[in-house]
Amino acid sequence: MNATRTANTGAQTLQPKSQVSSLASQVIASPLEEGPGTRTGSDVTGEQRHEPARVDEAPRKSIQPPELVVTRDHSGLRSKLLRIFAASILIVLVGAGLFRWWSISRCWVKTDNAYLAAHIHTISPRAAGTVEQVAVEENQRVTVGEVLARLDPNDFEVKREQARAQLAQARAQLREAEAQIAQARAQVAREQARAVKSTRDLVRAESLYQGSVGAISKAEFEQAQAESDAAQASVQATQSAVVSAEALAGAAQAHEKVAQANVREAELQLSYTILRAPATGRIGKRNLETGNQVQPGQALLALVQPDVWVTANFKETQLTRVKTGQLARIRVDAFPGQTFLGCVDSISPASGAQFALLPPDNATGNFTKIVQRVPVKILLERGTLVGCEDLIAPGMSAVVEIKVGE
Numbered sequence: 001m002n003a004t005r006t007a008n009t010g011a012q013t014l015q016p017k018s019q020v021s022s023l024a025s026q027v028i029a030s031p032l033e034e035g036p037g038t039r040t041g042s043d044v045t046g047e048q049r050h051e052p053a054r055v056d057e058a059p060r061k062s063i064q065p066p067e068l069v070v071t072r073d074h075s076g077l078r079s080k081l082l083r084i085f086a087a088s089i090l091i092v093l094v095g096a097g098l099f100r101w102w103s104i105s106r107c108w109v110k111t112d113n114a115y116l117a118a119h120i121h122t123i124s125p126r127a128a129g130t131v132e133q134v135a136v137e138e139n140q141r142v143t144v145g146e147v148l149a150r151l152d153p154n155d156f157e158v159k160r161e162q163a164r165a166q167l168a169q170a171r172a173q174l175r176e177a178e179a180q181i182a183q184a185r186a187q188v189a190r191e192q193a194r195a196v197k198s199t200r201d202l203v204r205a206e207s208l209y210q211g212s213v214g215a216i217s218k219a220e221f222e223q224a225q226a227e228s229d230a231a232q233a234s235v236q237a238t239q240s241a242v243v244s245a246e247a248l249a250g251a252a253q254a255h256e257k258v259a260q261a262n263v264r265e266a267e268l269q270l271s272y273t274i275l276r277a278p279a280t281g282r283i284g285k286r287n288l289e290t291g292n293q294v295q296p297g298q299a300l301l302a303l304v305q306p307d308v309w310v311t312a313n314f315k316e317t318q319l320t321r322v323k324t325g326q327l328a329r330i331r332v333d334a335f336p337g338q339t340f341l342g343c344v345d346s347i348s349p350a351s352g353a354q355f356a357l358l359p360p361d362n363a364t365g366n367f368t369k370i371v372q373r374v375p376v377k378i379l380l381e382r383g384t385l386v387g388c389e390d391l392i393a394p395g396m397s398a399v400v401e402i403k404v405g406e
Contacts, residue, residue: 108403114313122301129156139282139283150274160266163265170252170256195228198231287301310398
């Protein structure tokens with residue numbers, strides 16, 4: 001019997017604290033038990049009677065509910081507060097970003113379709129010849145009027161001497177024509193004197209012939225009259241010779257001018273053998289070597305001036321409030337983190353598409369509306385380019401913002 005109670009007692013196991021609620025409910029629902037060895041009951045008459053406990057039954061042991069352990073978890077509260085704080089910071093940052101975006105979009109217009117530009121001169125020869133000397137190197141800085149290259153001048157010197165000889169010949173012809181004019185005018189004077197004398201002789205002969213005395217014969221009178229007519233004809237002939245001599249002198253003067261022009265042209269052709277810098281800047285794209293045969297108009301060198309500006313292609317919908325003189329901020333991709341200042345100089349008179357090789361014609365075919373871009377010229381402030389003058393170059397990409405409001 002003791003062995004049986006021990007076995008039954010060993011079968012009883014205490015439940016872990018995690019099952020506090022289920023065990024407590026079981027204890028409350030079970031009836032109170034008597035001590036070992038007795039059993040309480042009631043008969044039909046309602047009287048209580050005590051029956052001896054059975055040998056094979058072990059007394060039931062009352063199970064006390066385990067002690068409830070209540071602890072406060074402070075880590076959950078801390079994590080909740082951290083989440084609230086992080087959400088608040090995120091909301092503030094998002095709000096600040098939205099406000100900045102709204103203020104920028106309201107007061108500034110922006111485009112990344114922008115690039116730097118400058119005056120670029122293409123150096124080409126004006127005369128054909130052979131390159132005798134190249135005086136510059138790639139990327140070299142030059143000043144206006146500086147010698148860049150020389151062509152062989154021998155052929156052009158020969159042509160200049162020929163032109164000078166032709167000029168001397170034309171001047172000699174002009175002097176000869178002027179002498180002929182003087183000679184013709186002298187003949188005119190001589191013939192006019194003879195004509196005056198013959199006229200006087202004719203008047204005297206006429207008075208003697210028609211007079212009552214009849215001092216001369218009719219033949220003598222007619223001879224005097226013929227001499228007077230011949231003298232008048234000689235005067236007219238010499239006057240025509242003067243006109244002819246003057247015409248020859250005019251032709252000689254024209255020949256002289258042509259010869260002078262030829263000399264001037266030969267001198268110009270000779271001067272074209274020296275290629276000079278048209279402006280101050282830097283040499284680029286050198287395509288010239290000693291001994292090369294060059295032709296007029298052939299691109300040999302490129303000269304880039306240091307004055308740089310920005311050409312920004314804004315959308316037509318962004319130009320509503322853009323005006324000349326407005327402040328501009330420029331960020332060049334080659335200089336990250338650095339902002340240059342400038343101002344709007346001018347706005348193109350037409351969109352970029354109108355200056356294309358094949359401008360669009362919306363009157364033909366199907367029409368698709370495309371937002372056009374209009375170039376805007378922005379001048380850079382020289383003070384903001386300190387330290388970047390030699391590095392900044394035309395063609396670099398840039399991001400431009402123009403302040404159109406307060």
